[in-house]
Amino acid sequence: xxxxxxxxxxxxxxxxxxxxxxxxxxxxxxxxxxxxxxxxxxxxxxxxxxxxxxxxxxxxxxxxxxxxxxxxxxxxxxxxxxxxxxxxxxxxxxxxxxxxxxxxxxxxxxxxxxxxxxxxxxxxxxxxxxxxxxxxxxxxxxxxxxxxxxxxxxxxxxxxxxxxxxxxxxxxxxxxxxxxxxxxxxxxxxxxxxxxxxxxxxxxxxxxxxxxxxxxxxxxxxxxxxxxxxxxxxxxxxxxxxxxxxxxxxxxxxxxxxxxxxxxxxxxxxxxxxxxxxxxxxxxxxxxxxxxxxxxxxxxxxxxxxxxxxxxxxxxxxxxxxxxxxxxxxxxxxxxxxxxxxxxxxxxxxxxxxxxxxxxxxxxxxxxxxxxxxxxxxxxxxxxxxxxxxxxxxxxxxxxxxxxxxxxxxxxxxxxxxxxxxxxxxxxxxxxxxxxxxxxxx
Amino acid sequence: xxxxxxxxxxxxxxxxxxxxxxxxxxxxxxxxxxxxxxxxxxxxxxxxxxxxxxxxxxxxxxxxxxxxxxxxxxxxxxxxxxxxxxxxxxxxxxxxxxxxxxxxxxxxxxxxxxxxxxxxxxxxxxxxxxxxxxxxxxxxxxxxxxxxxxxxxxxxxxxxxxxxxxxxxxxxxxxxxxxxxxxxxxxxxxxxxxxxxxxxxxxxxxxxxxxxxxxxxxxxxxxxxxxxxxxxxxxxxxxxxxxxxxxxxxx
Ligand SMILES: Nc1ncnc2c1ncn2[C@@H]1O[C@H](COP(=O)(O)OP(=O)(O)OP(=O)(O)O)[C@@H](O)[C@H]1O
Ligand SMILES: [Mg+2]
Numbered sequence: 001x002x003x004x005x006x007x008x009x010x011x012x013x014x015x016x017x018x019x020x021x022x023x024x025x026x027x028x029x030x031x032x033x034x035x036x037x038x039x040x041x042x043x044x045x046x047x048x049x050x051x052x053x054x055x056x057x058x059x060x061x062x063x064x065x066x067x068x069x070x071x072x073x074x075x076x077x078x079x080x081x082x083x084x085x086x087x088x089x090x091x092x093x094x095x096x097x098x099x100x101x102x103x104x105x106x107x108x109x110x111x112x113x114x115x116x117x118x119x120x121x122x123x124x125x126x127x128x129x130x131x132x133x134x135x136x137x138x139x140x141x142x143x144x145x146x147x148x149x150x151x152x153x154x155x156x157x158x159x160x161x162x163x164x165x166x167x168x169x170x171x172x173x174x175x176x177x178x179x180x181x182x183x184x185x186x187x188x189x190x191x192x193x194x195x196x197x198x199x200x201x202x203x204x205x206x207x208x209x210x211x212x213x214x215x216x217x218x219x220x221x222x223x224x225x226x227x228x229x230x231x232x233x234x235x236x237x238x239x240x241x242x243x244x245x246x247x248x249x250x251x252x253x254x255x256x257x258x259x260x261x262x263x264x265x266x267x268x269x270x271x272x273x274x275x276x277x278x279x280x281x282x283x284x285x286x287x288x289x290x291x292x293x294x295x296x297x298x299x300x301x302x303x304x305x306x307x308x309x310x311x312x313x314x315x316x317x318x319x320x321x322x323x324x325x326x327x328x329x330x331x332x333x334x335x336x337x338x339x340x341x342x343x344x345x346x347x348x349x350x351x352x353x354x355x356x357x358x359x360x361x362x363x364x365x366x367x368x369x370x371x372x373x374x375x376x377x378x379x380x381x382x383x384x385x386x387x388x389x390x391x392x393x394x395x396x397x398x399x400x401x402x403x404x405x406x407x408x409x410x411x412x413x414x415x416x417x418x419x420x421x422x423x424x425x426x427x428x429x430x431x432x433x434x435x436x437x438x439x440x441x442x
Numbered sequence: 443x444x445x446x447x448x449x450x451x452x453x454x455x456x457x458x459x460x461x462x463x464x465x466x467x468x469x470x471x472x473x474x475x476x477x478x479x480x481x482x483x484x485x486x487x488x489x490x491x492x493x494x495x496x497x498x499x500x501x502x503x504x505x506x507x508x509x510x511x512x513x514x515x516x517x518x519x520x521x522x523x524x525x526x527x528x529x530x531x532x533x534x535x536x537x538x539x540x541x542x543x544x545x546x547x548x549x550x551x552x553x554x555x556x557x558x559x560x561x562x563x564x565x566x567x568x569x570x571x572x573x574x575x576x577x578x579x580x581x582x583x584x585x586x587x588x589x590x591x592x593x594x595x596x597x598x599x600x601x602x603x604x605x606x607x608x609x610x611x612x613x614x615x616x617x618x619x620x621x622x623x624x625x626x627x628x629x630x631x632x633x634x635x636x637x638x639x640x641x642x643x644x645x646x647x648x649x650x651x652x653x654x655x656x657x658x659x660x661x662x663x664x665x666x667x668x669x670x671x672x673x674x675x676x677x678x679x680x681x682x683x684x685x686x687x688x689x690x691x692x693x
Pocket of ligand 2: 482612
């Protein structure tokens with residue numbers, strides 16, 4: 001088996017880089033070059049890095065994942081895609097990281113709103129001008145090796161621009177479809193929601209059977225007093241690796257909510273970082289389900305930079321078989337961020353003796369007048385509850401399924417878009433024994 | 443209906459029930475009273491199949507079958523119902539969901555088809571009214587965030603819907619105010635029938651003013667130390683338990 005390291009990636013991606021560089025404006029070329037320098041210096045993250053100590057990255061060394069080529073994509077079955085693509089949303093579809101006009105549904109998007117391919121946006125002076133201020137501004141390439149890799153080599157992605165004082169009637173969905181194997185799919189998404197607008201967005205990651213790696217970086221700018229809900233539905237293929245980072249900048253009074261459903265992939269890591277300005281609020285929700293040998297890693301960082309910010313976080317994990325779940329949640333309250341109100345919770349349910357949950361909440365508080373709390377639990381199903389259900393005629397196995405499902409369903413129930421709720425519910429039910437779960441009664 | 447013979451039960455090495463004998467015929471109401479820690483809940487639990495107890499001797503026969511040999515859910519489907527002293531909160535499972543799952547399990551057990559959705563709602567709503575509850579309770583998670591009294595009422599609601607044969611009420615009256623006690627008692631009385639029996643564990647004679655028992659037993663230190671009619675409860679109310687415990691000690 002080939003052993004790959006970052007220098008082999010550099011070599012394998014040299015043509016891709018030359019090609020991208022040539023197509024980029026000088027400012028972007030400059031950014032790509034800096035990112036490349038960063039990646040060649042550090043490579044992918046190492047286990048000795050505290051933020052990566054739970055994440056097993058040896059798969060990237062065992063296989064050299066080549067850059068996905070648009071021409072190698074398999075035609076996507078539209079009927080199959082309907083399982084994930086919402087009929088009542090505007091949607092933009094990327095296949096193996098490249099914009100697909102045929103599969104995207106963007107008709108009727110109101111004037112002034114932009115949902116487009118990032119490459120196309122960069123080629124167009126008006127949007128390129130907006131992007132120079134945004135690209136690589138919510139995250140820097142020195143964040144980690146994947147961000148550097150992504151910044152150097154992203155071939156396409158999504159650009160979303162919402163003008164000020166708008167409420168969008170339908171959500172916007174970004175669907176990432178992977179059809180190839182042994183490739184890296186590198187996408188960059190930039191979302192700008194201008195002041196006082198309200199929007200709901202969905203990022204869906206889905207794949208065919210392949211063993212590919214998704215490296216997806218999203219930058220989200222939530223304008224002053226704007227309100228953004230971003231759902232992430234990660235249902236990658238069973239063999240896939242997923243490294244997804246969502247980096248958010250919230251302006252004053254901005255509200256941001258992220259609901260993170262980490263269900264697929266063999267190894268899936270998600271990073272959600274948000275910076276809060278004065279009186280901004282964020283709510284981070286997460287549900288990770290691990291079965292078989294899945295490893296699902298969740299990292300969040302909430303940065304309270306200014307006073308009166310509010311953050312609420314709840315991540316729940318259900319781990320069966322030999323699966324492993326990780327939650328590393330940081331809340332940083334800067335010296336300036338007085339009157340911060342922050343609560344972080346992580347709850348894990350272990351269904352087998354071989355399953356594992358690692359949870360590491362971190363509070364770093366530099367202000368003195370704040371209200372910050374956190375709580376974590378790792379446990380099994382409650383025997384008292386099982387007996388109670390049995391005494392109400394429910395057999396033990398069904399009782400266990402009901403309680404497991406109820407634990408996870410708390411997060412599913414938070415999803416306010418009906419069609420999306422149903423997609424997620426279906427995905428959750430599919431991953432666990434359903435005997436005794438009557439979907440139609442829920 | 444239920445015949446308990448010389449029942450000995452331990453938790454770990456600690457004997458808790460030390461030779462219980464009790465005969466309950468169809469239609470009878472038996473009240474069990476006794477000091478804290480005497481084993482009343484243990485008896486309720488062992489009859490409904492909670493794990494963690496060891497039967498070291500004796501038997502319990504329910505409708506001719508060895509009760510102690512059945513899984514808890516089979517007992518429940520065969521008509522044994524325990525109203526818990528401390529009902530458990532089940533976040534994420536709604537009352538109506540659990541009721542439907544329970545009712546259908548019973549029907550399946552008896553070879554009947556699933557309950558019709560409309561019939562079910564009619565049945566449930568009728569019982570909700572009987573217990574003077576708000577219909578909203580049906581759609582809330584089982585016992586989650588309920589007050590003590592609401593939890594007890596919810597237990598009786600379940601009982602009224604599942605129509606068990608042997609109803610074991612473990613301190614259902616504790617913590618109820620007089621109005622709630624009346625409502626719960628009415629609920630219980632409406633279920634009285636010649637082929638349904640009740641075991642009511644209580645600390646308070648007051649309950650027995652509303653639900654008149656056929657027999658009153660005193661459980662102390664894991665044994666039934668005295669049995670009698672309703673007048674025994676009045677005597678206990680007046681004198682407490684010590685005279686019985688003393689009598690037992692000197693015997
Ligand atoms: N799981 C257990 N482990 C150890 N001891 C137990 C356990 N369950 C019950 N006991 C003990 O058994 C005895 C009887 O308890 P039980 O709950 O049956 O009493 P009770 O009569 O219902 O009391 P109360 O009136 O307070 O409800 C007590 O001494 C109690 O501490
Ligand atoms: Mg008790």
